[in-house]
Amino acid sequence: MHPGDRVVLTGLTVETIRLTADGRPQDVRFRFSKPLEDSSLRWVRWEKEGFVPMEPPPLGKTMTLAPARGAMDL
Numbered sequence: 001m002h003p004g005d006r007v008v009l010t011g012l013t014v015e016t017i018r019l020t021a022d023g024r025p026q027d028v029r030f031r032f033s034k035p036l037e038d039s040s041l042r043w044v045r046w047e048k049e050g051f052v053p054m055e056p057p058p059l060g061k062t063m064t065l066a067p068a069r070g071a072m073d074l
Contacts, residue, residue, distance in 0.1 A: 001025055 001023075007014045011034060017027035034041065036056045044051040045065055057063040 001016045001019070003016055003018060005016045011032060013031045015029040015031070016025050017029055018025075020026045032041070036043075036059075043054045043056055045054045046052075
C-alpha cells in the first residue's frame with residue numbers, strides 16, 4: 001500500500017495516511033457511513049488472548065492501538 005491508497009467497502013472507506021519504514025500502514029483513516037455510536041456497529045480490539053470490547057474515540061479525537069502480535073509477525 002501507499003499513502004493515499006483507499007479501500008472502499010459497503011459503509012466504510014479506509015485510507016492509508018503514512019507507512020512505517022518497512023512499508024506497513026502506520027496511520028490509517030477510517031470513514032464510516034453511520035455514526036460510530038450506531039448500535040449496528042460492534043467495537044473490539046485485539047489483546048493477548050483475543051478480542052475485547054472497546055469504545056471508539058470521540059469525534060475529532062484519535063486513538064492509537066498497539067500492533068497485534070501473531071502469525072503476521074513470523
